Amino acid sequence: MMFYRHLKNELWKLFGKKRTYIGFGAFLVAQNAMLLIFHFSRWQRNLEGMLAGNGYVAAEFVSALTVAVVLLLPQVVLLMPLYAALVGGDLVAKEAEDGTLRMILSRPVSRFNLMLAKWIAGVIFSIALVLTLGITAVGFARLWFPWRSMAVVWPPLEIFSLVDPQTGFGLYACSHAFMALNACTVVSLAFMFSCFNMKPAAATILALSFVIFNLVMEMIPFMERFHEYLLPYHFRIWLYMYASPVPWERIVQSVSILAAFSVTTFLVGAAAFQARDIKS
Amino acid sequence: MISLKNVRKMFGQRLAVDDLSLEVPRGEIYGLLGHNGAGKSTAIGMMLGQVWASGGDVRVCGYEVTGNRRRALQNVGAIFESPAFYDYLSGWRNLEILSSYTAATPRRRIQEVIEWVGLKGREDSKVRTYSHGMRARLALAQALLPNPQLLILDEPSDGLDPQGIHEMRQTILRLKKELGLTILLSSHYLSEVEQLCDRIAVLNQGKKVFEGTLAETKQREQWVRLNVGDFEAAVRDLRQAKLIQDQRDGSLVALAEGIGTDKIVRRLVEQGMPVYEIAKAEETLEQFYLRLMTGAK
Numbered sequence: 001m002m003f004y005r006h007l008k009n010e011l012w013k014l015f016g017k018k019r020t021y022i023g024f025g026a027f028l029v030a031q032n033a034m035l036l037i038f039h040f041s042r043w044q045r046n047l048e049g050m051l052a053g054n055g056y057v058a059a060e061f062v063s064a065l066t067v068a069v070v071l072l073l074p075q076v077v078l079l080m081p082l083y084a085a086l087v088g089g090d091l092v093a094k095e096a097e098d099g100t101l102r103m104i105l106s107r108p109v110s111r112f113n114l115m116l117a118k119w120i121a122g123v124i125f126s127i128a129l130v131l132t133l134g135i136t137a138v139g140f141a142r143l144w145f146p147w148r149s150m151a152v153v154w155p156p157l158e159i160f161s162l163v164d165p166q167t168g169f170g171l172y173a174c175s176h177a178f179m180a181l182n183a184c185t186v187v188s189l190a191f192m193f194s195c196f197n198m199k200p201a202a203a204t205i206l207a208l209s210f211v212i213f214n215l216v217m218e219m220i221p222f223m224e225r226f227h228e229y230l231l232p233y234h235f236r237i238w239l240y241m242y243a244s245p246v247p248w249e250r251i252v253q254s255v256s257i258l259a260a261f262s263v264t265t266f267l268v269g270a271a272a273f274q275a276r277d278i279k280s
Numbered sequence: 281m282i283s284l285k286n287v288r289k290m291f292g293q294r295l296a297v298d299d300l301s302l303e304v305p306r307g308e309i310y311g312l313l314g315h316n317g318a319g320k321s322t323a324i325g326m327m328l329g330q331v332w333a334s335g336g337d338v339r340v341c342g343y344e345v346t347g348n349r350r351r352a353l354q355n356v357g358a359i360f361e362s363p364a365f366y367d368y369l370s371g372w373r374n375l376e377i378l379s380s381y382t383a384a385t386p387r388r389r390i391q392e393v394i395e396w397v398g399l400k401g402r403e404d405s406k407v408r409t410y411s412h413g414m415r416a417r418l419a420l421a422q423a424l425l426p427n428p429q430l431l432i433l434d435e436p437s438d439g440l441d442p443q444g445i446h447e448m449r450q451t452i453l454r455l456k457k458e459l460g461l462t463i464l465l466s467s468h469y470l471s472e473v474e475q476l477c478d479r480i481a482v483l484n485q486g487k488k489v490f491e492g493t494l495a496e497t498k499q500r501e502q503w504v505r506l507n508v509g510d511f512e513a514a515v516r517d518l519r520q521a522k523l524i525q526d527q528r529d530g531s532l533v534a535l536a537e538g539i540g541t542d543k544i545v546r547r548l549v550e551q552g553m554p555v556y557e558i559a560k561a562e563e564t565l566e567q568f569y570l571r572l573m574t575g576a577k
Binding site: 005006008009013016018099103105106107109110114277278280 | 291321322325328329330331332349350351352353354356357358360361362363364365366368369373377378380381382384422426432434
């Protein structure tokens, strides 16, 4: 009961401030901008050409679901880690900076429970962010494109998937569960830095730096053998939902690694916070 | 209510609190004095389990804080200098959130406390619209919500205007009188401490340099103000007669043990020195504090 109250408090605090909604707002703007670019540039024609080149009637597959996935690709790589890190970095460090943490810690509250409530609030934020991202992407795409079969084409992962609308929508929904796990991982990483004695911006920058460092390392040819040790390799599981057949073994491995990474970063953060002196 | 025994705190190589022992008895207003960096806030942080002691024993309400923080702080409320709130939430929501870390608080209790501190009618406004005085009252409300027996006030008057400071002092006295609370007050304002506290401790560079009642600060040495024609000659004569121990400031003399002012007057009159005034000189807390600090240097 006490923990439920802590969690409720954290959700009030998190969703009560405007800063939390920057990510949601940015997604809306980015999605609409990308839709316009997709529709009025060569982007749509290129996709249609690729489908036609493989012997398919492009008009059948350039649908709301297809375009939604096209919209998600850059947002999941660029915007989502940014906003997840922004909120994760704020979770503890912003309260310490503002002085409200000192007010809370004059109460008989367990530091671990407080951290757990904050982290779970971060996880809930990640899920909400990804859900909003998914719903708005398909919603906006539907305004411009019909509800037809879905095509997901991603040559680097050898994904070429053509499915009917019902199956496509199911895959689209499932892929969001994995995207939420990605967001949770970034939130947990930023949360860990946030638990140390540092400014919220520093926690956010450190978390983003870690993710970008992983991305850069992945691009180095020498690192090809070590991709499995880098986060982006595991972040791609949401795309594998569209592969045929779905590589479940690979997905389970990555899910386990991302979940373990999130829990570990939470525990490291909570331990650092437990040992920390909180002063004005 | 609070007991510190040989408490130490190191921040890296820097010793912030050194062998600090003090006892705050139930029902008293206890003042913690010291300049910036003297260790007051660190000592309070250790009492609240926000700062971990490097050594010694810290007990609040009978419970050891490091090992049993939840029980130790169950009946404690605290206010800090420039109290921080969630400015984007209402005063009511802030009270709900902060009090829930102690226990679930019924709406009626929140209403009662809001009325007690004089915030009725503004509880639904966002805290960002509150004045300094209203924030101070909100801070008091959150400290009072869990029905505390002990209040820890760390520089509660900081940032308030003179009227706000006056209101805060009156409120602290009301808290003791009406609710019977034990209060630990850390303050820079010597006059505030002089008006409110029963007992004080003075910290300097992390060490306690004095602990006692306010009366003790005034009577530590028996200084007498002596107004005579020739002070230097009078002092020479009184020293010769072994009636005084010391003199200072060109008008104060410290009487020898067992000597009263009557003997001084008789001696001086017998020596043909006119005495215009003789009176016990009480040291103000400010003089006492400055003397302690100068002595410590």
